[in-house]
Amino acid sequence: MKKKNLTTVLLLLWVGVQCWSQVGINTNDPQATLDVNGNFRIRTTEKCLVSSCADSILVQNTQGYVQTISKTQLIPPGNRSFVSGTGNSNLILVAITTSANWGKILFDKELIDDNNDFDITNNVFVAPLDGIYEVYVQYKVSSAISAGELGIGIFVQKGMEEPELVAEESYTNLSLLGIPVSPATRRTQVIVALKSGDQVFFGAKASIPSLDLLSGSSSLFTIHQIR
Template sequence: MSKLHFTLTLLLLLFYTLSPAQVGIGTTSPEAMLDVNGTFKLRSTINESDINIIKENILVTSSSGMVNTIMSSDVIDAALPTMVKASFSSAGDISHILSLGACTLQFNQEEIDNNNEFDTSTNTYTAKQGGVYTIGAQVKLNTSLIAVNTDIGIGIYKNGTLIAEQRFISVIVSIPLGSDIEVSSPIRSVTATTDLATGDSIEFKITAIDILGIPLSSISILGGNVESFCSIYQIR
């Protein structure tokens, strides 16, 4: 090899070593330092035993084909179906102030929320992943504070639209020289199965209208978590 040939070869090696040029295999327009348009094969790999690396570095490909790293816990969380159960933070009477006879139920305590999708400050669930969900809620009314023969219901609202409801008149019979008797159930419960897209919201609302059709201004609910709660579960 001549001295000139050697010098040119050395300069080329230095250029490719120092240059940040992108290299394409199967493409003339690479979009990364190494851009492979097609499949590739690894004939052997090293089994990683460092638990810290296993926890923090997993290779994934994006929809555009880019190879990135993510936390291993994120892979597990993304595969977990939604499970939510929320209730009231107090076990006593929970007073709800109604606007035009309705308001969002103030479930402000999470018992289960594996994907962190229920906001206790707004009492709203927002789906992080699309799928089919079973949704339900139940409340137990404090009948001692309910007006006679009041129409009370509980509903599930998807993106602000009612999709399921149970409501009936809470009948109280007055006994002469005796105590009033509640003859209808103080429990209101509702369930629904629906599809949700990413970003869809779910709220639970209580409604109350008196015997004359006038909306109530407030209603009292018993806050025990076996009496009043909501749940959301992703089934597929």
């Protein structure tokens, strides 16, 4: 009986389309070939292998029409930023005038930067899109010359505002009987909301005015847009 009812409904729909070009369910004024004014339910669907599926997704626009959109429009490939870089040999710092005893770390090698979001000439990352970013930085010091407190930090600059220190690890170098006991590596990380055009850069801090004091150092950073 159910099969007969379904056949009858399909036949009526086909006849309606042939005669009137548009069929409405729960509406006397259909605006499309099939205009359903109400919930639409599908009991079962066929699974589609990735290799045989069209590269599109069904979406509903603001007028209620079902349309297709490429999945690359929803998740643009390559637009999510992922950047990493390193610095080796002597760690050269450029003073950050707004932050006492802080200097910008200059990295000399990019490992990943498909979208050119990090400028190796001024060592600044510029956010390409509004989003949530995970930022990590570290440096390892093999020796420190006349240095007391050493630290590392992540700075964010929004527009014309002053750079803001958003994450930091800093502590004093200690030694016991002339043997250094402080960890050689300073590291810090943060998850931060950035707007397009916001800048991120990295700094190192020393408790003495001279910032060109670290020798035999190595540094590493990563920036990953997670949403």
